[in-house]
Amino acid sequence: MADGNRETTLSPDDAFALLGNETRIGILRALGEADGPLSFSALHDRSDVRDSGQFNYHLEKLVGHFVRKDDDGYTLRRTGRRVVEAVLSGAVTETPSLERTPVDEHCEYCGAPIEVTWQHGSVRMYCTECAGTYGRAYDEGRGVPAGEGYLGRLPLPPAGVRNRTPEEVLRAAWTWGNLEIFAMASGICPRCSATVETSVRVCEDHDASDGLCETCESVYAVAANVTCTNCIFVSGGGAVIALVANTDLLTFVTEHGLNPVAPESIRVLNGVHGDYDEEILQRDPLRARFTFHVDDDSLALTVDENLDVVEVDR
Ligand SMILES: [Zn+2]
Ligand SMILES: [Zn+2]
Ligand SMILES: [Zn+2]
Structure with a gap:
């Protein structure tokens, strides 16, 4: 009983x-x-x-x-x-629709207007002019044809699409995803709150002079992979996903008037977090320096093999 x-x-x-x-x-x-x-x-x-x-x-x-x-x-x-x-949240039952719609936001690579759509639990972004971030990587049978200007996707439950304009949907998805990255960067699984393990991979044969490296299919040689120790959550990206909650980076961003959690413009903050310089100072053990830029100012974070910051230059 x-x-x-x-x-x-x-x-x-x-x-x-x-x-x-x-x-x-x-x-x-x-x-x-x-x-x-x-x-x-x-x-x-x-x-x-x-x-x-x-x-x-x-x-x-x-x-x-x-x-x-x-x-x-x-x-x-x-x-x-x-x-x-x-x-x-509608995650299980509902399928809202958002046709590909132009929004008041610009491609971080070429400045052209972008379009958004909502499909399979994510907001997908497309540049109307250039090939987008993943143009080449996704050419190789991973779902999105090259030349469609695919700029990536941001997970958003169906409930997030309701009562919002396409612009608001995009911003909601950005903030929602950003909070997830902040949780991961703080060692917390965004789904279940358990500890996460972050593994670091360095491309052995990195050459991104054409935009994307053919070996690792990324702009950056240093990649971080985050795995929950309890549930099935996994995520990955450039080293920045382990650094967004770093106090020096937060200070750098906020001193330039940018809100790192819910920004006015996604493009400007993405430009900081997504377009940094990477230098591999030493391979074994890893020492790498990432330099972030806003306007004419820059911040360099040197990290060790665990992506812990060991030196800050501003
Ligand atoms: Zn573009
Ligand atoms: Zn590579
Ligand atoms: Zn988890």
Whole structure:
């Protein structure tokens, strides 16, 4: 018997099995939207299931792990709240549409206007003039044809597309993604909050004189890969993804009037974070210097093999 006053531990399989039912998801949603505890009859009124025995059967399945039951009635536990948050973010169920639309933002490479679209959980950005960042890399059968000006994508749950103009969607996606990078750079998994491991890879045969290196398919030889020690989250990019939360870099950016979290212009901040100079000073153990630029000012961060900053020059 489930005890309404004690939170139980369930395996993920059992938890998903319990939730694979519309009536139960409806109960969690009703509790999530309520201002306080709901009585059995108040909850039943909000359900499509008329038979109270059948309704009670589903409700009792949730009591313990997802729902707390006490003298005041039924309320959501933290686990139940997380389920409702996931359902309402639309990540699982909804597919909004945003056709490719020009926005008031410019390509960080050539300055031409860019277009955005929302597809498969991400805002995708395209330059209307140049080949974009990944033009060549994505030519090799990775989904996006060359010459489409693909500039990359920013994850955004479907709920982020609602009630926003395409410009606002782009900014929301940028801030949402940026917060994720700040979490990673601070050693925190943005999905589950566990510790992350950052591995550093240095391209052995780097030549980006044509824009992208053919060996590592990147502009930069030093790449960071972030893996969660608990969930399946993985991410990667240039060394900057490990450096964005560095105090000297934050100071440098804010002193130039740029908001590093929610910038006015994505292009200007991307120009700082995405267009830095890289010098490999020593390969083993790694010593590399990354120089960031805003206007005529620059900041150089020298890092060790763990991408920890060992020297700052301004
Ligand atoms: Zn362009
Ligand atoms: Zn390379
Ligand atoms: Zn995680």
